[in-house]
Amino acid sequence: MLSALDHKLLRDLWRIKGQAAAIALVVAVGVLLLVMMSGMLNSLEETRRTYYERYRLADVFAPAVGAPEQVLERLRAVPGVAAAEGRVTGAALLDMAGQDLPVRARAISLPALGAPRLNAIYLTDGRMFTPGRTGEVVLLKGFAEAHGLRLGDHLRATMNGARRDFTIVGMAQAPEFLFTTAPGEIVPDDARFAVIWMNREALSAALDVQGAFNEALIALDRGARLAPVLAAVDRILDPHGGLGAYGLKDQISDRFLTEEIRGLRVSSSVVPPIFMAVAAFLLYIVIARLVQAEREQIGLVKAFGYSDWEVALHYFKMVLAIAVFGALLGCALGIWAGRAMAGVYQDFYKFPFLIFRVDPASFVTGVLVSVLAASAGALWVLRGVFRLTPAVAMRPPAPADFSRTGALNERLKGWLDQPSRMVIRRILRNPGRIAGAVVGIAVGMGLSSAQLSLLSGFDRTLDLTFGVIDRSDVSVTFVQPMPSGSVHALRQLPGVIEVEPVRTIGVTLRNGAQNYRGAINGLVTQPRLNRAVTSQMDTIAMPREGVVLARALADILQVKAGDVVQLDVLEGRRPTLEVPVTRIAETLLGAPAFMHMDTLNRALREPGRVSGAYLRVDGARIPEVFAVLKSMPTVAGVARREDARAAMQTLMDTGAGMMRYVMAAIAGIITFGIVYNAARISFGEQARDLASLRVIGFSTGETAFVLLGELAIVVLLALPLGVGIGHYLSFLIAAGFSTDIYQIPTRFRPDAFGTAALAVIVAAIVSGLLVKRDINRVDLVATLKTRE
Amino acid sequence: MAEDRPDAGLTFTTRGLTKVYGEGPAAVHALRGVDLNIPDGEIVVLLGPSGSGKSTLLNIIGGLDRASSGRAWFRDLNLTELSDRELTRYRRDHVGFVFQFYNLMPSLTARENVELVTEIAADPMSAEEALALVGLGERMDHFPAQLSGGEQQRVAIARAVAKNPNVLFCDEPTGALDSTTGRAVLHVLNDVNAKLGATVMIVTHAAATAAMAHRVIHFADGAIRSVERNSTRQSPDEIEW
């Protein structure tokens, strides 16, 4: 049996259903974000783990020039090694029909029969190659799709200097190629790097490594430590031209995936709590005012002999009903959205399947935060009401004492009409009450403007990276380090305006236990095209000694200017260098390191060598330039800055950065919810006064003015505060979205704040119109007759 | 002080009761020392101009408000010394209220409004019984908005008497009603007093109402001016409006 109070509860909830729904929605949206993000993340990590496991992805990759099969036995004997396999792999250039540039590719061997014991592939289309047919290959699905290649199509490739023709018999995905990046480039791009799998015999023949492997794959025992294994593997492979074994975390695809997931995790640990806090704050304000409006009924029920506790319980149930409904709705929508988003990311990361996992902890957190915030709001007001005796609580709405507006009254008389005076006095009399609305709207606006400035922050990352920091149009990579004279040859090409040589070498940077497998860009003294820059975007001149690190890299290595880092060079005679960090450079993309080209070459004892060049090219003559470059045998790859930029844009829009759109939308919903609630509550509080105005002959328009005038002032006061809050939040949120791959700068953005302010004003106008409709509908007699 | 102990047979006793609202020059002295004896089972009418402090007095002895000084007893229970919790208990167990503006819960039906009280009372009658008592047996499932003012006030009375209270406080119960409905309401109050033996205190500024009382207290400016006993009481039907 429901008690009479419970009946009241249900009917009251029904009566305020519009407002209750608005509150529940805000709660739901906050919880949704929390549940969605954590569910999505759990699923992605679980899926990745399972994918790696099912396709037996190696833990260690050890490239070498060529080692006989027997060496594998020695690798298998290393403590901590569970399995070791050898494979053959090599570079290829694909000549794509209709493309003005060749595409770089990596060919990888697979056993002629059966699945490999490590690094298996997932065949999506077609079949595996037939043993003995040397011309059959399986192509990476992502690349095939990017170029519209089909089963049965032919590929023209150059390997080891010789032309070959392949037939595509199958397409596959593989956990080691979820992201593909051409050597020397930062941004993954499906279209500009291919992977082909082929018969081991055929590939060995093509690459001239018969009877040997040139990459060892190693799986570790559970719990085995990586570092000693790497050291042992390096020792074993050293006589066979070992190029430095590295763990999965330094594998390019995994590094990207890890960074992406980490980025998602960071933004999910920073952003949803901000949203939840805003939702909780709003909930608090709204519930507080809702209970305030029940003051007389509270007094009445107390007059009948209900105890404070019983009354509190009643309102607590009401608040709980709204908060729990909102939270559960948020959980349900969050699971749904998390699933949908995980699906989107599944496609993006090219997982062949998705293991969906919700995170029960997020439900608990979401529901608890909502319920606590709501009950805090209710209890706060109830405490105030309980302090009053029932007699006072029941008195008609406190006869407002407008004398407090004192001196101002005289002034007001002079130049304001009655309705305006009503608005001003109402606000002046109780600034505390409207302060809640002001802060609420300001927080909503802050959230929106922070999200908007985040959106433009992404654009700024692209603009700075590809317009300011890197000013070249094209970058050229040579097949192998060349004498610096080859750069002059490039300068002679018609259409080339400026050429800047670069010497890039693969290194592992170390500082104590921190290490990063990356590259050093050896630049000229005063680089003009590809530069290291200060935060003011001034070029940093390359010092004769020492290395300049990107801030992201310095953070990874935990070093600052003046510290010394160790460089394990992975090429040539593979020296180990100790160099001081001379400066920290601002970069927004990747984690590069820079040195003076001559210093680098001297350390390698390869004076005057360049590995590539940056070019500025006359836009009209680009096809011409490309045609020449394509025909140059020394050129391994040519990258257009535009393509890199487009790839980066895609990465930001489809990867972890995509969340920014979702969050901007949610910020908008929350902001509207706040503004609409403010209007509704104000209407509820003034319903009687407004009806009285109508009775004495005010038009609905004039009546609405009294109500909406207050809303207008609240909004005006909220705008500047919103700018301040937004400024602060944008730092938090931008930090949350930055990853090792790209960093999002934070700046004051008048446009973002302008847009957010506009959104708040539009929300206020829409809310005003919705509420005004209610004024027109008010039954005057009924409002004035009943005292409730 | 032993001589202050209330005598047996008195429902209410007050000594030097004062109530001041606000402070300083703006302070309002609503009660300026009220000494009162109200015997069990009477109908007492409190007459006085608006603003004279009638409601304030009623609220204090009804346990809705606290006095600034002085003492008030319900039987031998010293109301001025009770904690909030004890006051709640007192209201719950002994007191029924009827207000000028009915103060029904708009979201509850007539029956549920009464049940709101019967659910927590020690020895209530049923909601149906209480509503029948005020002649509303037929309209129990109507919401306040569907009832006339007189009917609403009768629901409020049913709600107040349903717990079988020892005292019924009525603050201007007919203030918002026309003469016919007003008389009907007074009738109900008269019946409640006769049938349940409850002490009924009615605040009004309509002097004619006094004719139905056992005892009439004239109130002015926060103090009792005079008390008279009616030797003969009129039925509410005879009261001129």
Ligand SMILES: Nc1ncnc2c1ncn2[C@@H]1O[C@H](COP(=O)(O)OP(=O)(O)O)[C@@H](O)[C@H]1O
């Ligand atoms: N809560 C309150 N705050 C301030 N003044 C009050 C309050 N309640 C009553 N008063 C004042 O106390 C005086 C007596 O009020 P009241 O007892 O309601 O009179 P009555 O019921 O006789 O009309 C009036 O002047 C009234 O304005």
Ligand SMILES: [Mg+2]
């Ligand atoms: Mg009164």
